[in-house]
Amino acid sequence: MSDDRLWAPWRLGYIQGKDPPATDAAREVAWLPGADPTCFLCLGAADRDERASLVVARGAHTIVMLNRYPYNNGHLLIAPLAHLATLDQLTPDVQLELIETITRYTDLLSQRMNAEGFNIGLNLGRVAGAGVPGHLHWHIVPRWSGDTNFMPVIADLRVIPQSLDALLDVLRGEG
Numbered sequence: 001m002s003d004d005r006l007w008a009p010w011r012l013g014y015i016q017g018k019d020p021p022a023t024d025a026a027r028e029v030a031w032l033p034g035a036d037p038t039c040f041l042c043l044g045a046a047d048r049d050e051r052a053s054l055v056v057a058r059g060a061h062t063i064v065m066l067n068r069y070p071y072n073n074g075h076l077l078i079a080p081l082a083h084l085a086t087l088d089q090l091t092p093d094v095q096l097e098l099i100e101t102i103t104r105y106t107d108l109l110s111q112r113m114n115a116e117g118f119n120i121g122l123n124l125g126r127v128a129g130a131g132v133p134g135h136l137h138w139h140i141v142p143r144w145s146g147d148t149n150f151m152p153v154i155a156d157l158r159v160i161p162q163s164l165d166a167l168l169d170v171l172r173g174e175g
Contacts, residue, residue, distance in 0.1 A: 036083050041065070041135040045081045054164060056171045061094040062101050066164050066171075072141050073162050074113050074171075078102050079137035087124070087136070098138065105140055105171075112170050115142035 028048040035042035044053040044065050054066040056076065067075040078101050080094050090098070102120060109115040119141040123129040168174075 032081060032083075034083050036134060039083055039132060039135050040068075041077070041079045041132060041137060042083050045079075051165070051168060054168065056105075056168060059097050059101060061091075061097045064101060064105060066167060067139070068164070070141075070164075071119075071139075072143065072147060074109050074115065074140075074142040074167060076105055076109075076140040076171075077137045078105065078140065079135060083135050085134045085136065090136070102138060102140060108171065109140070109142045112173075113142060114144070116145055117143040119143060 029043065029046045030048070031037065031046045032042065035046060037043070040053075041063065044050075044055050045058075045063050047053040047055070054068060056064040056066060058064070058081070061081055063079050063081055065077045065079070067077050078098060080090065080098065082094075084090060106115075106118050106120070109118070120138060122136065122138045123131075124136075126133045162170075
């Protein structure tokens with residue numbers, strides 16, 4: 001094996017279980033009713049510094065954010081703005097906007113990143129793998145032919161070839 005190094009500094013906090021702080025006193029945060037100040041999705045919904053919270057876009061009822069610890073380049077989270085834990089709490093308007101947003105962003109990832117397929121899913125409840133069981137969110141993970149290689153098998157590691165900051169620019173049409 002070679003001693004080449006792959007640099008992925010954003011993974012260390014996740015590996016060590018040290019997520020970024022929920023709030024930064026220097027940032028303007030206007031919490032929505034019912035928000036949980038310890039929830040990064042609620043912070044994204046309330047934070048005026050969208051780049052710091054990795055917010056791609058907002059709708060009337062939804063938010064699109066980059067996954068801080070992506071499984072693949074372009075990994076997005078689609079969530080209701082409200083801190084809701086179960087599907088039966090979603091109103092028909094929120095349900096419709098969620099599916100429309102998922103559709104819009106799979107199209108956008110196809111166009112801007114040439115994604116060839118997607119894994120789209122929701123982990124409902126902690127036992128199902130939800131890292132934030134109190135705030136529903138769907139994962140959109142873009143896929144490409146050959147995007148799996150020897151790295152996960154040999155080195156137990158994935159390579160993400162683009163910074164989150166550069167990805168925000170691409171998805172917002174700024175880069």
